[in-house]
Amino acid sequence: MEKKVSVDFDREISRLGTGAEKYEARQALFGKADVEPFWVADMDLPTPPFVTEALRTRLNHSMFGYTTVPPTLNDAIVWWQKTQHGVDVEPGWIRLSPSVVTSIAMAVQALSQPEDGVVVFSPVYGPFFFVTEHNQRRIIDLPLRLRGDEYVMDFEALEKCLQAERPSLLLLCNPHNPGGRVWRRTELEQLVQLCNQYNVKIFSDEIHCDIVYAPHRHTSLLNIDGARDNCIVAHSIGKTFNTSGLNASFVIIPNSSIRKAFVDAQEVSHCGGVNLLGKIALEAALSPDGADYKAKLVQYLHNNVRDAVARLRAIPQATVMMPEATFLVWCDFRAFGPWPTVMKKLIHEADVALSGGTFFGPAGKGWFRLNCAHPSQKLLNAVDRMVTVMTAGY
Ligand SMILES: Cc1ncc(COP(=O)(O)O)c(C=O)c1O
Structure with missing residues (x-):
């Protein structure tokens, strides 16, 4: 029979020391070992307990x-x-x-x-x-x-x-x-x-x-x-x-x-x-447990992407897509200068590491991708830092 799965998505769980690429590759990719990572598409949210138990x-x-x-x-x-x-x-x-x-x-x-x-x-x-x-x-x-x-x-x-x-x-x-x-x-x-x-x-x-x-x-x-x-x-x-x-x-x-x-x-x-x-x-x-977990996860992620997009849309001259699927938000920051300059600003002033758009082919140049699969507070604090830096600096 289907059990009701309970997961605390708000709890921050450190991934340091687990070999997580999102964290370990920061120095090599972004030149800053402690920048907060919102790039590669894996979640900072826990695998459900029935999977770890199995x-x-x-x-x-x-x-x-x-x-x-x-x-x-x-x-x-x-x-x-x-x-x-x-x-x-x-x-x-x-x-x-x-x-x-x-x-x-x-x-x-x-x-x-x-x-x-x-x-x-x-x-x-x-x-x-x-x-x-x-x-x-x-x-x-x-x-x-x-x-x-x-x-x-x-x-x-x-x-x-x-x-x-x-x-x-x-x-x-x-x-x-x-x-x-x-x-x-x-x-x-x-x-x-x-x-x-x-x-x-x-x-x-x-x-x-x-x-x-x-x-x-x-x-x-x-x-x-x-x-x-x-x-x-x-x-x-x-x-x-x-x-x-x-x-x-x-x-x-x-x-x-x-x-x-x-x-x-x-x-x-x-x-x-x-x-x-x-x-x-x-x-x-x-x-069935997986389906129950998925429903709860999707609800949490939906709130995250909706709140992140609402805040990011306050940045003048940025286009921010509201995803219909995925925990990823795609942002057009082309109006803010060459992408390496924008990337540096995001890393060093907003303390966020996003995926750069050229990873997605030439059409992605000047765009950035934000991973929203994080505890809400951590995500929204990072988004607020982005908004402050992007709004003030240009
Ligand atoms: C569209 C898409 N396909 C495939 C992958 C990677 O999948 P896998 O790790 O199973 O190769 C990703 C990871 O971000 C993805 O976004």
């Missing part, structure tokens, strides 16, 4: 040899997709993967050839670019268009590009990082229709799909007519349950030949599967 129970056993994938793990994924996203998944469509980024690499290798074009809509999560380029594929960057303070896809540019460049693959971030957009069903339908028409496969990265703010609802690509035979959908518990260090992710591939190509690519590099603790965490998280 891990602890397993650690009580003294052997950590090779393990199989228990059918109950696939059942948990099927249950989660059905109850949280209204998606019907067959267990045989699931493949575990250490991380979503690993799955991007496998998809690129499985579904395209060296020198083929791979379409991305920038700004977008940096590894969409890096992984594609490291695999000697050609990035075709179709920047999203700004409509007011939200991003939309440029379907006219997409169709021209599909006609002229004949790419093999399109990488979609659904929902979108860094803009926080929940792509609408009609937009996804149009995308799928065009990709099917020009025989382009779609990799849909749905890692942020559990953190969506009402009234918005995530639409999985798996629920778009005509997509199932043409796509790979990737998900992970990393964002929602703060378990990115456990490397526990999975893909869903309904089409058997795409699935075979993906599995072959995994086997070439021997990099399929999830480690033992990741599997334990996956099964514990994708459960």
Whole structure:
């Protein structure tokens, strides 16, 4: 029976001494070892107790040899997709993967050839670019268009590009990082229709799909007519349950030949599967308790992003997007000078380290991304410092 999960999201928990990248990399990335970090997209909020308990129970056993994938793990994924996203998944469509980024690499290798074009809509999560380029594929960057303070896809540019460049693959971030957009069903339908028409496969990265703010609802690509035979959908518990260090992710591939190509690519590099603790965490998280935790987390994060955005919008000449999904807030600070100058000011005067926009491709230049998955007071104090510095100094 479902237990009611209680988590104190307001409590500050020090991550020092845990090897947390968000903290340990501060000197190297920002030149200031004690700047308050609001950059990389993991949460300073606790993994729920039923997940840590499941891990602890397993650690009580003294052997950590090779393990199989228990059918109950696939059942948990099927249950989660059905109850949280209204998606019907067959267990045989699931493949575990250490991380979503690993799955991007496998998809690129499985579904395209060296020198083929791979379409991305920038700004977008940096590894969409890096992984594609490291695999000697050609990035075709179709920047999203700004409509007011939200991003939309440029379907006219997409169709021209599909006609002229004949790419093999399109990488979609659904929902979108860094803009926080929940792509609408009609937009996804149009995308799928065009990709099917020009025989382009779609990799849909749905890692942020559990953190969506009402009234918005995530639409999985798996629920778009005509997509199932043409796509790979990737998900992970990393964002929602703060378990990115456990490397526990999975893909869903309904089409058997795409699935075979993906599995072959995994086997070439021997990099399929999830480690033992990741599997334990996956099964514990994708459960009724997990759904209860998620609902509470999303409510907390919604308040955080709403309050942060309201305050940041007081900065004259800044554009700040209100995310429909994700705990990330995307801010346009281009009016405040060259981005390295703005970055320095934020670090040294406001004492905040944000993700710089160029990580998300050329379209991100001059933008900054704030991670709001922190105890509210800590977040809002940092936001207030940003507002003071940005308002006074320009
Ligand atoms: C859109 C997106 N995809 C993938 C990742 C990374 O996922 P993983 O750690 O499973 O590779 C992130 C992390 O920020 C992300 O925002």
